[in-house]
Amino acid sequence: MLAFVVLLTGVAIAYLSRTTSDRQVAHSSFNQSSVDGLAQSAMDTIIGDLRQExxxxxxxxxxxxxxxxxxxxxANMVPQRSGNAAGAPNLIRRSWSGDTNLSVRSRASAVNSRTDVSANGRYITSTRWNGHYLVPKGNTATDDSSPIPAFTAATPDWVFVTGSGAARINQPSAAVLGRYAYAVYDEGGLLDMNVAGYPTGTSAIQSGRKGSIAFADLKALGSYPIPNPSSGSPQIYQIDQLVGWRNYGTISPTPSNNFPDITPAAQAFAKNFQTDSAPATAFFNFVANNTNGFLTTSAVVNASGRTDQMFTSRQELIAFKKIAQFATSFNVNSLQYVSTFSRETNSPSFSPSTPAGSTIDYAALARTSTAVNPNFLLRRVTNVPNGYTRFDGTTPVAGEPLVKTRFPLSRLAWITYKGPSALLATSDPVYQALINAGVGPATISTGTAANITRCFGLQFGGAAGNPSFPWVYTNPTGTVAAPASRILRLDEVAAVGREADFFELLGAGILSGSLGQNTSGGVTGGNVFPDVHMSNTTHHILSIGAAIIDQADPDSIPTRIQFSPSGTVWTAYGVENLPYITQLYPIAGTSPDTPTRWATYLLFQLWNPHQSPADVANKVRLRIDGGIGIFAGGNGQAWNTANTVNVYPPVGQVTSVTITKSASFPTPAPLATDYTSVTSTAQGTFAFLPTPAVPTPTP
Incomplete structure (x- = not known):
């Protein structure tokens, strides 16, 4: 019986112990659920307030x-700031009882999370508030997160939650269910450390073109740059360490390093950058060919089975900085300049404003259905014909933005004076020039004729490889034989059911009144020389686009683009870093045929308008394409149709002259005979101006 009592007592104790334990677990789970619910409610409230703003x-x-x-x-394009601490630019606002400047206040009470200690003695230090290191440190010599004094004096206030939601209180209340405090930071201007930074071995041409955040120079990072290598001994390659860890699979296709390679410690994950240029080239190719915005790691798995890594949170980045094997990594004060996810919508949101003095109200017109310069967000996909896909392969959905992503300027490399870049032989000097300029082989090979027509509306005017042919603008339905007559508006593009091309985007973004001469509006106009070509807005847009292409390409041959505004083919030209004809003067001189007669010459003045004009090399050719009309009489700026017009050179012919002497023409100067070599003396051609005979003095 005694044994039974003892056994029964043991069972009862075990039951009570288990019950107590289960009760504690249940309470803990319940409390955790309550905390999660309060946190989620607080987050919803904060985001809802920002949306209402x-x-x-x-x-x-x-x-x-x-x-x-x-x-x-x-001012309403960005969140309103409130309760900011001086010297903390990343801080947008905090829960603060004095936020009367906000249209939607934080509902915070005048109870501070640091200075107003709770009944059980709890409070939040400013060091804990700055655990993310987004606020500059007060003592920059330590690794802790203690912030500047201005933030210590401006920590967030508590927002108390009752059964009716967040509420301000002036005294303790039994209706309070919980409390929260918060601070909102802007990471949009910070560098994403999942992408930023390039290693030793990256050439100046590769990094100099920028275009990607991967080529951000971390050595120039604010007041606390990340050195590569550091000064002192041993020299520490801190950026190489970062890239070596982050892009391990990409930059080491063979297991040249152990993982992690911490011998020597100063070159952890970085030793292969010091001995070979191949890892840096592999990194460059990964960046140049990335198509997903670096939202995922590379799919490369090296021979040792290792892959790339990503920082999935800011805490991981901070941990990377603090772990023992990276004790020699970048300065903790650099964390205020970097993030792990600073993405932005790649969809243009441009909407024009009305310039001062303009007679065109662009801001009001932008909201109309047929605006030339519309609010881009108001241009939506309206027609999705069968087979309509975007260039990235996705199928458009009616109602989504027509211009869903920015136009990648890397595509400019597709346009060469020999035709589509994809058709260039790898031995072609144009191909080699693109490679030397930092354009990757993948980009060059993507420049097919079909892709160029789709993205630029251009077709090459003849056999690829022949530089004598121009490009022809053909969108929406033109051909080389029948070029397009104008550039469509975005609403017309949406109605057709396709993506806008490069020139259509330019036309939508450049204010219409600033294009062409005497276009009746804007802030242009006035007394200008009547030029039918310069008054055509399509010609102006194509010229601007051609100049952009020429700015991007490595050659010195101006891009030519033809179109047909009224049945006659016109040509728009780009601008290279070359001298151009800026003026011409009619002068009289001795006839090249008969020394006793005089002839009329046109003296050309050249000028290179670029800021740093380089000397032109040999074989730079100036040409007259179209002719110059000379007639007797005149009536000011208008042609006198009653007189016979002699056109030089004759219609259909081209005359040209080759500059054979090196000169830069930084200031306007006449084209002197010692710069050229011309043999023709026929009318309508370039010729030396004969030196007039010196008359013999009469005794």
Missing amino acids: IVNGSTATTVSGVTIYTPTSA
């Missing part, structure tokens, strides 16, 4: 079932 400061427009919020002023 957007609504309050915007004009709402609904297009195809989608509501677009256009800021009513420049």
